[in-house]
Amino acid sequence: MLLIAPSIVFMTLLFGWPMVSGILQAFGGPEGLTTANFTRMGQDPYFWSSVGNTLLLIVVMIPIQFVLALAMALLIRAKPRGSSVYFYIWAIPLAVSDLAAGLVWLTVFTDRGYLNSVLASVGLEPVSWLAYDNYASMFMAVLIAEVWRATSLVFVIVVAGLQSIPKDYEEAAGVFGAGFWDRLWHVTLPLLRPSLQTALILRTILAFQTFAVALALTGQNFPLVVGETYRWYTGLQDANVASALALVVMAVSMVTAVGYLKLLKDQSEAPR
């Protein structure tokens, strides 16, 4: 007890206390505890569109990222010439901050950006990719930027997972008649399950928090939930509603993580 006391103190100070005060703030009002903050949050015209945008982004982005990351990891493992160089190149976005990534892609998608320059140079009409009334292209821009930025996290986790699988299993599958897709489906993916689970939880929680990329690319035109938190806190100066939003994001993240754990439970480790 004495030995873990310092960590308990730190956890309480740096984690427990802010969380409790955040929860209190979310339910706080001038006349004591209230749910008015949540009502205000729900009535805001941006709220439901931000929820819709966030969910759409997650549903479209995560499968793309996992397929890409898995393909990249399998390519690395096949050890083509220069595979270690590819590894570092593919891992670079991991080190780029999301705001910087957003700004980089802004230079591509903005009205006088690289993409339109290319279009103009081949004689095509430039497009306002990030315009308010062009929802599909705006979504695609945010999606591409986020896929570029955050796939490397999944990639690194999958590479680590692949490295921990002994080659014997795949060799055995090959000897017993399994081709590439059979090996992938019946052997590699099931053995990769713990890594995929970790990556999925991490990636989904982080995707709920997607913010800076969309802000840099579209400003308020493509609202996301955490972006709304930011707007309530800094723009509208209402810390209570901002806390309520943050609480919603936390609750959804927790439910998702538990859901993944349950859904992807590994039965082979069950007790005898």
Added chain:
Amino acid sequence: MADISIKGLKKTYPGSTELATNNVSLDVAEGEFMVLLGPSGCGKTTLLRMVAGLDFPDEGSISIGGRDVTYLPPQDRNLSMVFQSYAVFPHRKVRTNIAFGLVMKKVPRDELEKKVAWAADLLQLTPYLDRYPAQLSGGQRQRVAVARAIVMDADVLLMDEPLSNLDALLRLDFRAELKKIVQQLGSTTLYVTHDQVEAMSLSDRVAVMKKGQIAQLGHPITVYEEPADRFVGGFIGSPPMNFLEGRVTQQGALEVAGQSTKAPEFLAHSAARSGGLPVMVGIRAENIYLEDRGTPGTLDATVEVVEPLGHATLLTVDLGGQTIKVQVASTVRVSPGEKVGLRFDQSAIRFFDTETQLGLTA
């Protein structure tokens, strides 16, 4: 069932200058149990992996049942294999592990179930069919690996040190069981081991490998009794064959440790022509008999260490400065320091060239 024909296989692993297999040729007849035996790093596993299609040779060819498979991937070779690490899939139950190859071959369901039941019964795995490998002991996992291999009815059964991860008692049991199963199946089997007892007890023929080459190929008893070179004699047998420096004189006498006996005819001839011939004398511990010091035809020696083994007693004996092992019946009473006479079984003595280390025969 099919025969395996290996011709002139050469393989160098990337980053190594040494040949892992150096021009190996080997024919395994249909239904034969062939053991590849050798110390670690001799290329036996490399050879097996090339037959399996897990590695590809730089040169040479492999054909199975007359079909050239040299560069085919493993899934197109119609073989099955037992891995040293077992490689039993941890995420599949015993039942689906055994059925894996059959599912890949798209065998009809009722036939598949019949075969799994048959293999599980043969390997006493029936009570464990619905367990995961993590819930099994090492010996049971090993059985799953064997069951998965034998349900395949493959042309060729490959085994890579399948017993090396079992404890001594289990290994002894399973060795006999494995022999029985393979005999029942009658499949062409290529079996890799570094354990000479396994090789002797299981094989129809054994190929002893050394530095990427086959040092000797033959019936296990032949290899044991007539090793082709000093390496084979020293590798097979426990204790290994004794080697003594000796010399055949021009007069036809064999001098060992400063004492002389009669040399065999063929050596005496060549010694007479060349004016004396240095030889390496090889003799197994069980072919040396203990007699009283001074008995005619014996060599004077001194016992240094006595090791009772239960079924026999192993003596370490000093013979004119050279140390040899002698195995005597456990009833023989002898103590360290005792001066004794040694009689060599003349028919069991082997001679080796001192330079090439190769066996000398008539």
